[in-house]
Amino acid sequence: MKKILVFVLLFSGLLLAGSCSGTGKNKEVAQNSTEQAINEKVLVKPLSQTEFLQKVSDYASNPDDWKYLGDKPCVIDFYATWCGPCRQMSPIIEELAGELEGKVIFYKVDVDQEPELAGAFGIQSIPTFALCPMEGEPHFMMGAMDKSAFKEAIEKYLLK
Incomplete structure (x- = not known):
C-alpha cells in the first residue's frame, strides 16, 4: 500500500514539474506573439x-x-x-x-x-x-x- 502511495505521489510530482516548465515556455511564446502583434500594423x-x-x-x-x-x-x-x-x-x-x-x-x-x-x-x-x-x-x-x-x-x- 505504501509503495502505491509513493508511486502516485512521485508520478503526480513529475506531472506538476512537467507542466510548470511548459507554462513558462508558453508564457514566453505568448509574450513574443503579443509584442510582434503590437509592432505589426493592422491593415x-x-x-x-x-x-x-x-x-x-x-x-x-x-x-x-x-x-x-x-x-x-x-x-x-x-x-x-x-x-x-x-x-x-x-x-x-x-x-x-x-x-x-x-x-x-x-x-x-x-x-x-x-x-x-x-x-x-x-x-x-x-x-x-x-x-x-x-x-x-x-x-x-x-x-x-x-x-x-x-x-x-x-x-x-x-x-x-
Whole structure:
C-alpha cells in the first residue's frame, strides 16, 4: 500500500514539474506573439456596428440617405470565421490592403458578431464585399474571387 502511495505521489510530482516548465515556455511564446502583434500594423481593421456608424455611414440616423463619412474610400469584408471562401479571401484582402495602403481603407465585419449590421445591409451570402466610394452608393460583390479580379473591381469603383 505504501509503495502505491509513493508511486502516485512521485508520478503526480513529475506531472506538476512537467507542466510548470511548459507554462513558462508558453508564457514566453505568448509574450513574443503579443509584442510582434503590437509592432505589426493592422491593415484590415475589425469594425463593430458602433464604429461603422462613426467611420462609414450613420445609416441609423439617415436610413434613406447614404453618406460616406470616411476620408478615403473603403472596402468592407462581411465574413464569418467558419466560412471557407471567407478564409480563402483573407490573405488576398491583406495583400491588397498593403498594396493600396493610403488610398483605400479595408475593414472587416464578422456577421456572427454583428448580425444587426449585416442585416441592415441585407447580407445573406458570405463573403460579401461593400466597396464604398467617397461619393455615391456602395457597390456590393459576393463570393470568393482571385486577387486580380478583386483589385480590378476596387480600381473601377473606388480609384477611378
